[in-house]
Amino acid sequence: MRSTNMRKTVRIGLIGTGFMGKAHALSYLAAGNVFEDISRPVLHMVADLDAARAEAFREQFGFSGSTTDWESLVTDPDIDVVSITTPTLFHKEMALAAIAAGKHVHCEKPLSVNAADAWQMMRAAERAGVRTATGFNYLKNPLLKLAREMIASGELGEIYDFNGIHAEGFMADPQTPWSWRCDARGGAGAIADVGSHIVSVARYLAGPITELCAKLDTPVATRPVSAGATKRREVAVDDIARLIVSFERGCSGTLQASWLATGRSMQLAFQISGSKGTLAFTQERMNELRYFRAGEDPRGNGFRLIEAGPSHPPYGAFCVAGGHQLGFNDLKTIEMAEFIRAIDRNSPASPDFREAWEIQRLIDAALRSSRERCWQVL
Amino acid sequence: MRSTNMRKTVRIGLIGTGFMGKAHALSYLAAGNVFEDISRPVLHMVADLDAARAEAFREQFGFSGSTTDWESLVTDPDIDVVSITTPTLFHKEMALAAIAAGKHVHCEKPLSVNAADAWQMMRAAERAGVRTATGFNYLKNPLLKLAREMIASGELGEIYDFNGIHAEGFMADPQTPWSWRCDARGGAGAIADVGSHIVSVARYLAGPITELCAKLDTPVATRPVSAGATKRREVAVDDIARLIVSFERGCSGTLQASWLATGRSMQLAFQISGSKGTLAFTQERMNELRYFRAGEDPRGNGFRLIEAGPSHPPYGAFCVAGGHQLGFNDLKTIEMAEFIRAIDRNSPASPDFREAWEIQRLIDAALRSSRERCWQVL
């Protein structure tokens, strides 16, 4: 039996070919294969300033074409969705152009260099009626969906505390050279780069944050201008951020971010405690969620190590048997599938630009709080 | 810039649409995207006895066609590679037919119901000069490649011991109904189903096994003929297997297999000790390898938790940053890429049918050893 594939398609234009560019290409393709219910993403065009690089990328992933001109990409009538994976500094211009051309837009996190820009981007998209998404991929973990459900349904009782951190060590060596991440024109430092993830998790699980007090530090005040250079340049952004926050629901918590955490490559971790239970998680063991259920006989009770499995959708779309483990690219695949599904259904994706703006607002407030040494109401 | 993709392709025919059929489809597609150096796999035809299921599968993954007739698939001139994911009982007939048609063959593990059949399959393939592979996917973990290198290079010193197990709990409930896995016509039980994995790991890391003593048990002697039935049917295969083995290199070890390990979903674990170091691993935390290096100051020494990262090829093909974690489907992707690469280079794949025959020989010897209550030389 031969037939034509009647499944609808959605055509992707991708800007950027770095770490995240590759992750987007792979996960759009995988999303179409793993999930039957969505329009199949088709890789249409990739843009990179470097023509050879763009072309090699095109060939590797099977895009129909490549270009060095992102502006032609965002206006290409054959493209439905634009994915932006460039440094933060360029997000706004690209996203606004894509929105203006009527495209649905996926933009990597952090959405923009500050909340004002994020507001503009979000408002433009909402007015244009296009769908948006931002790359807070860790929210796509089936175990985080489980955690959210358990909290929302009251299984943890009244929430007392959210204790979250995202710590990595990729900038821990003072000899690691200065890069665009150290440039304040690109937005904040660790609080934006990794901290935005733990902020997204906090909001996803515990809801809106209403006020905060923050302290941002830059222990590595200067860095070599390039690898091995003796000349050093000032680091204008934070290396570490520490926040005390209040949630709208009534409880408080802490959020921490660092890119100086020597030896840590993915300590995106939280503990959330309530009157009836506690959940603990670290992305370092992304297929495990620890759960303590209060009220059982202490003789045989303790934190349960829940392993991701088919009872945690959409794990089953990847593998019918438990214990087989998802990887990072699978989270990205879920992210893309959910975005395409939102487009298909003409309903909001999550997290969208509005959510990303809320996160950016919190980051801006943290910078103000640290500078002014006082609490900030959001 | 638009161009035709000049990358070579290899056309896949897939038999079976279950758990492993889906894993094959996904991973052939992903392999072409993740790895640039291999011919791009193209999904050509899928076969399943159930026409509707085959057609739905075709549509989901973008095969060119579907069929209910596996025999026509294996002889289809447009197909280069046949992937077999049916129950073990059918492997031999299908593989021999595909080999006879000059196809390269990937066949899921265990390769066959006994060593004699595996021998036939292996010999047929070697005579025909086609490439073969078997689905011992856990060997594809970058951290197992690291372990193998460390052992081979002498970093662990003289190897003293290999202690391995593969335990799962999917048959632990005595009310779980009888299935084809319980039928001796399909080969051995847990020792073949999960045990073949730990055998493959033992051989991959520590080399050939020369003798063994085994005890196989069937604690759940009967099972309901179907879910909820009161009538029960005899389980004719092993639920648990325990082996003491000797390696050609001089050391000994143990290998254990169980599908009655209540609560375990993927306890494929080993500890290998040598005079200069020890490695410990469990597939439950597949992105972690524990390593103790002897000879350092005990004050600050201990088992190191190595996290998978770019220094463990081919992790970097999936993600440039450490700590992001691979998942099960990524292992399968590496497996398919290595198979295609072997075809491209006209060199043996690993593990191929010869390796799978060696594993099957060991399983057969374990059955004999348990029956005759004595050691068996391989």
Add this chain to the structure above:
Amino acid sequence: MRSTNMRKTVRIGLIGTGFMGKAHALSYLAAGNVFEDISRPVLHMVADLDAARAEAFREQFGFSGSTTDWESLVTDPDIDVVSITTPTLFHKEMALAAIAAGKHVHCEKPLSVNAADAWQMMRAAERAGVRTATGFNYLKNPLLKLAREMIASGELGEIYDFNGIHAEGFMADPQTPWSWRCDARGGAGAIADVGSHIVSVARYLAGPITELCAKLDTPVATRPVSAGATKRREVAVDDIARLIVSFERGCSGTLQASWLATGRSMQLAFQISGSKGTLAFTQERMNELRYFRAGEDPRGNGFRLIEAGPSHPPYGAFCVAGGHQLGFNDLKTIEMAEFIRAIDRNSPASPDFREAWEIQRLIDAALRSSRERCWQVL
């Protein structure tokens, strides 16, 4: 051979027979046996308001006598050391009386209900020239001594961050009745009860704290007046405390305390990161310290799990072989031995009343910071 034991002795008077009273009695006795270099503690007198309880305690531990009158105990000329294990509210009066009588004083933590009282106690002791100690027992862990050494010697490089918490769940159930711990007359709540421990650890490892911003919450605002009662009473102290702190050495950190952490019984944990390494610890696994050493080949590097052993003094005094593990009472034994050794040598014990006053100062500042919603300089 029979002989008289010529070892010097030190005679102990103990006030209080609860959890800590028992721990003191056991550990004074054990200290004399485990450590040969100190005067042997002799249990002389125990005081409790309940005569029968005091007498039973006397008999269990072999005190020479018991009393209901703590004032006679502190003035007993046959007593060298007074140990105070009553509720915090009574510490000051008892300690001052003991100091006035020229006794060396061990007082459980927190030292007092506020810093002013702690100051008085400390000053009285210093003027009297008696030795003092407070029960921050977790500092006595050989692995914390190792951590301190590694930090002090520069093995971690420049310290970037201290992230500490002490969370337990013993008050997490809103039906757990009101107790003296909920009464503000006895001092602060969780920040004093468990938080003082993590403050002591932070200071022990990273040094003095110069400023802080804090938020204290009381999510369980009322509690039953007694077990099962429907009438509820207001909780006047904090259930959870969150602090951002600055250290004199230049880095910052966070300190958190909670007695509402459902399911946690001893989450006294920290992570301290520096330019050359990171240490991570939780008292839940008190015989393990995790250590990442930067600068090694990432292929085989990772956090090391250091197990307590003879290379971590004074572990070897308890057991000559590694891996045998110390328990909580062993920490208390080290504490008592160090106190007696300080008395023997006429040198300051650590942590003494001065250190306890510093900790109390910080707690008071945290209360002010939370009330006034602003940073406090210490």
Add this chain to the structure above:
Amino acid sequence: MRSTNMRKTVRIGLIGTGFMGKAHALSYLAAGNVFEDISRPVLHMVADLDAARAEAFREQFGFSGSTTDWESLVTDPDIDVVSITTPTLFHKEMALAAIAAGKHVHCEKPLSVNAADAWQMMRAAERAGVRTATGFNYLKNPLLKLAREMIASGELGEIYDFNGIHAEGFMADPQTPWSWRCDARGGAGAIADVGSHIVSVARYLAGPITELCAKLDTPVATRPVSAGATKRREVAVDDIARLIVSFERGCSGTLQASWLATGRSMQLAFQISGSKGTLAFTQERMNELRYFRAGEDPRGNGFRLIEAGPSHPPYGAFCVAGGHQLGFNDLKTIEMAEFIRAIDRNSPASPDFREAWEIQRLIDAALRSSRERCWQVL
């Protein structure tokens, strides 16, 4: 109030002042303090061939006297209990002499160099009507008592499997010199030294063992005659032992022992699976027991980490609050308390010489099985 302590006493004579001699002295003393219901052990006499060492030991722990003549110790009419902590080779002569003198005898493990000797010792004690105990201290862990209860009460359902190991690395370096442990006159090697512990655990939890097949290896065939020597001496005993065993209750299992496990200091670990649950434990985390309970909703189920606490007697005798952790010496204290209690009540202690003989029988059978390469019925 002053009074005479009316508690009954039991007078101890201790032979040997090494690692275990010290552990006995400490734990007899602690047992009398921690447990109120037993006669208080009084340290009467210590014997060591080295007079100065014996005297120093006497003084440290407060024995009434010391001697170099163990024979006078075992016949001393003022002694009720003799504790034997010498190398295995001397156990028999000393124990028989003590029994002949009517003493209750505690003898460290392994009880003797072979089962015949153990039989003599056991029979002598039973005929004399004295109480005996052997030092399988790990059985005294409150969490092992819990495990035993859960198995006995059927909470784990039908037991399918016992997978046990005791691996340490103290002999892993081939340059570690020859010692009395390597001399076959002193009994077997790793199987006796560490293996006897896991045998004791297997029997304690899963009951009698009826047959076995074993392989014993000596990878380090020679060792320097002394530290740093170039001359090497043959190791006449096993370094590693691997056993497959059948239990009387119907299930099978494995037992492994090694003193060549580089990096392991206390891997005394087991996993026991049944139709309704699984328990997993390692002495490396002796205050934790992992428990999976079948039959719960998989969405929120997983292995529970049970922490030792007051609901696991006799933990509460050491500390009223959970999470405070016991240490190795606390296990020894429980062991001594149970022995004294058995003497007080004139009832059998456990494990006594009869149990130790059973363990020794199994070790002898393992040696035969390995030599003859066949199964042995016990």
